[in-house]
Amino acid sequence: MSRYRGPRLKVCRRLGNLPGLTRKKSKKQSLPGEHGEQSRKPSEYSLRLEEKQKLRFNYGLNERQLLRYIKKAKKVQGSTGLIILQMLEMRLDNTIFRFGMAPTIPAARQLVNHNHIQVNGNNVSICSYQCKPGDIIQIKKKNSSQILVKKYLDFPGLLSIPSHLEMDKDTLVGKVNGIVEREWVAIELNELLIVEYYSRK
Template identity: 75%
Template sequence: MSRYRGPRLRLCRRLGDLPGLTRKISKKQTSPGEHGNKNKKPSEYAVRLEEKQKLRFNYGLNEKQLLRYIKTAKKVQGSTGSVLLQLLEMRLDNTVFRLGMAPTIPAARQLVNHGHICINNKTVSIASYQCKPGDIITVKPQANSQNLVTKYLMFPGLANIPSHLELDSKKLVGKVNGVIDREWVALQLNELLVVEYYSRK
């Protein structure tokens, strides 16, 4: 999968705060590039594109994956934007991040890919696995897995764990109690503009 490997703060300066991508905060206030201070009003297309890019880079998706999530969300009854955010928030890598077991979503994805995380006592190494209410997320009993997650839990990426999750930090066990509510989504985003962006293509 083609992943963004460039400077993360550059993206945050351009798109705004991306809590899933990095914990660093840039001291520079302007947008990146030679003409970062320009006050030109963006077009409607540019605004939609920016919202789509926020979603992509925060959750670490490529264009093809995001398009697939949009198509799935359109088939589900209810607001397409809200369903899309629920699908992305219930991904395993994001759930591990929101539990505080990893400082960022890329770090959570690495934990999952390297086989440190189990769901219902079965090792799952697919970051895009959709967590369901009732799933129990545990860390492998091996010492290196336990030490790694314990170290991450000392400095969680976000201050609060969402209401649909619960964590026993001593046993390193997390539980999914339901589907996330819109107000618990950490990313500042207008998801309707993302849906509009794809509906006009």
């Protein structure tokens, strides 16, 4: 899977705070680029593109993956924008990040890829696995895995665990109690603009 390997702070300066991408904060106030902040009013297309890019970079998706989520969400009854956010929030890599088991989503993805994670007692190495209510997520009973996650838990990426998740820090076991609600989505964006972006393509 292709993933973004470039400078993360530059992306955050352009798009705003992306807690899933990096914990670092830039001291520079202006936008990246030679001319920094321009006074020109952004077009409607650029506003929609910016919201879409926030979603992509925060959750670490490429364009094809995001398009697949959009198509799936359109088939489900309800608000398409909210369903997209719920599907992305319920991914295994994001769920681990929200438990505090990893400081960022790329770090959580590495935990999954390196076989440190078990879901309902089974090893899962697929980052896009959709967590469901009732799923038990735990760290392998391996010394190296336990030490790594305990170190991450001392400095979590986000301060609060969402209401749909429950975590026991002593046993390193987390439980998914339900589907995430809109107010618990960590990233600030307008999901309707993302739906509009794809509906006009």
